[in-house]
Amino acid sequence: MIRKLLVLFLLFQATGFAQIGINTNTPDATLDVNGTVRVENLIDASGVAVSLTGISSANRLSRTTTGAGLIVNENTLELAPVTRNIGELDLSPLIAVEGTTLNNVSALLGVGESNEASTFIRVYGYSSTINLTGISGGFHGRRITLYFSEEQNLRLKEEDGAAAPENRFVTLATSQITVSGTGFVELVYDATAGVDGLGRWLVLKFRP
Structure with a gap:
């Protein structure tokens, strides 16, 4: 026993x-x-x-991304990593399929994609005036600067119905903003913006 x-x-x-x-x-x-x-x-x-x-x-x-560049990781609040590298977005494959108006464009911002940690992204690959109605992959607080490096004009359309609501732009104008030749647009994503509360890309500033 x-x-x-x-x-x-x-x-x-x-x-x-x-x-x-x-x-x-x-x-x-x-x-x-x-x-x-x-x-x-x-x-x-x-x-x-x-x-x-x-x-x-x-x-x-x-792991949870809380927006504004913050991540909760193992009960610790961290800043999301960003690189000093310039990201790139080639529009030419999309233009070949969609034409001069591009809707719901992926800026490759997702986890594992080439621009996941980039805050400055060079946009190229267009040889005529391009209209952008929306960018997919936004999450609250995500901030990007798009540098349009071609000589042609590029327009960001205000609340254009061709894009999904959560991908649309709220610009500083009533219908669109135009970057005439090379220039940039600085955007931040607000997950509650829009009359439907589904989220929008807000234009902070741009150089026409």
Whole structure:
């Protein structure tokens, strides 16, 4: 009987400070999960629901971009990384398909895309006047400066219905702004802008 109690005590001692791994044989933390984590019905001891920062709409834990260049990563608030490199956006493939009016243009701002961390992006690849009605991939606080490097005019259309609402521009004019030849437009994304609250790119300034 004493021997059994000793064995149980030793097992308790061994497991009391153990690291548990799920889908891994070499855990590096008290609980090491190699895969996604889903959390539901998280209630504290007092019966109050607990809100987790960094949780997706599917209740999966993740890194969260909060906007304005901020990221919550492992309960730490960080500045989103940006590069000093000049990003690039070649419009010529889009022009070949869509013509001189381009809607919902991807500026390659997404995770893993070439302009993810660029704040200054050179736009090129057009040989006639181009109309832009919207840019996809905006998130709250994202700020970019588009440098139009060709000699032809480029117009940003105000609230143009050809673009998805969340990709549209709110300009400093009633219908459009025009960059005559080389020039730049500085934009910031507001996720609640627009009469529908779906978000818009706001023009901060431009050099015509």
